[in-house]
Amino acid sequence: MKRVLAGTVVSLAIVIATLCLLEGAASALLFVRDYRNASPPSGLIRPHTTHDSLLGWVNRPGFSSPDEYGKDIGLTTTALGFRATGTADSVSAQEGQGLVCSGDSYTLGYGVSDDHTWCALLGIYTKRRAFNMGQADYGLDQSALWYERDARRAPHQVQILGVTDAQLERMASSSPGGRFKPELALDGSKVVTHGVPVPAQTATAMRDAVRARMKYDLRAVQAFVRITGVDGRATQAKRIDERWPLVEKVLDDLAAANASNGSRLVLAYLPSKRDLRPSSPDERRKKLAAYAQRRGTTFVDLTSAMRALRPDSIDLSFISRVPASAAPGTTNQYSDLGHAWIARTLAEKLAPPAP
Numbered sequence: 001m002k003r004v005l006a007g008t009v010v011s012l013a014i015v016i017a018t019l020c021l022l023e024g025a026a027s028a029l030l031f032v033r034d035y036r037n038a039s040p041p042s043g044l045i046r047p048h049t050t051h052d053s054l055l056g057w058v059n060r061p062g063f064s065s066p067d068e069y070g071k072d073i074g075l076t077t078t079a080l081g082f083r084a085t086g087t088a089d090s091v092s093a094q095e096g097q098g099l100v101c102s103g104d105s106y107t108l109g110y111g112v113s114d115d116h117t118w119c120a121l122l123g124i125y126t127k128r129r130a131f132n133m134g135q136a137d138y139g140l141d142q143s144a145l146w147y148e149r150d151a152r153r154a155p156h157q158v159q160i161l162g163v164t165d166a167q168l169e170r171m172a173s174s175s176p177g178g179r180f181k182p183e184l185a186l187d188g189s190k191v192v193t194h195g196v197p198v199p200a201q202t203a204t205a206m207r208d209a210v211r212a213r214m215k216y217d218l219r220a221v222q223a224f225v226r227i228t229g230v231d232g233r234a235t236q237a238k239r240i241d242e243r244w245p246l247v248e249k250v251l252d253d254l255a256a257a258n259a260s261n262g263s264r265l266v267l268a269y270l271p272s273k274r275d276l277r278p279s280s281p282d283e284r285r286k287k288l289a290a291y292a293q294r295r296g297t298t299f300v301d302l303t304s305a306m307r308a309l310r311p312d313s314i315d316l317s318f319i320s321r322v323p324a325s326a327a328p329g330t331t332n333q334y335s336d337l338g339h340a341w342i343a344r345t346l347a348e349k350l351a352p353p354a355p
Contacts (some may be wrong), residue, residue: 048063048075054145054149054198058081058135069113073113074113076114082154084114098131101122102162103163110329125343139167139181144250144254151263152261161267163267164272186245191250244287267300268300273318319334
């Protein structure tokens with residue numbers, strides 16, 4: 001019986017070891033296949049963008065794609081290269097009153113039509129002409145540089161900088177997702193720009209970035225991260241926390257640029273799905289709030305208000321069903337309902353106090 005039991009145990013061990021080897025070999029073969037066939041994400045560079053030697057990429061002036069995000073869900077840019085909002089035609093704006101909206105895809109309105117972005121709706125609610133200077137995948141540094149260079153072309157009295165956690169993290173890299181951009185740094189008390197002129201984008205760089213991320217799909221790498229706690233992606237994300245003085249100096253310079261334009265800066269934290277539960281971005285929001293309080297800058301944090309919504313309302317605030325013909329990358333962006341909620345909440349927060 002002992003010999004039979006020992007033989008059974010050995011046989012089971014051989015079977016389990018064989019299965020593990022087959023599983024590992026299959027995983028390795030799939031990884032090699034996917035690595036060789038990796039291609040640049042089609043959603044990173046869209047026809048409405050063009051190379052810019054300072055910013056990396058920017059909107060093409062006068063571009064129109066009527067079905068960019070699905071049937072009759074279009075994207076249009078103005079002669080200035082900003083996203084169209086329609087407020088010049090649909091709103092009887094106060095004489096000389098305007099607002100500029102800056103930020104990443106959550107401000108651009110990736111996934112919704114021109115007149116459904118929170119920027120366009122805010123222009124209607126506040127009776128101001130709105131200029132949408134949002135751009136997909138922008139870091140906070142790019143938003144600041146674009147405003148400082150081109151915002152004088154848009155008459156305005158308020159700039160609303162829509163800050164997201166991803167936008168802050170992109171600021172710590174010169175090529176997030178393999179997409180070339182400038183990188184800012186502190187030289188004493190001054191902000192200096194590195195990597196300019198920004199080289200034209202290459203498919204090779206984006207493909208290499210895709211391949212670099214693929215290693216996190218391997219079970220062995222996932223097990224290593226869980227056991228050791230060493231996560232390369234998390235380490236990269238923490239770089240912006242180490243550079244927080246740079247963030248504040250960039251915001252200082254942006255406020256000064258607003259003052260020279262006869263405008264004032266408003267910071268608005270736009271929550272993504274990542275912000276719906278307490279997590280590391282909470283500390284960054286606290287830092288932004290503390291900075292704004294010290295500088296006397298208006299800061300509107302929409303995270304708590306969104307967390308307080310009913311679960312079904314939160315779900316409906318983000319795009320989950322994407323039309324087959326839509327541009328890639330629209331999932332989890334704000335939906336029409338989400339943009340409307342952002343615009344209404346901002347309008348309420350920014351309304352002057354009743355006499």
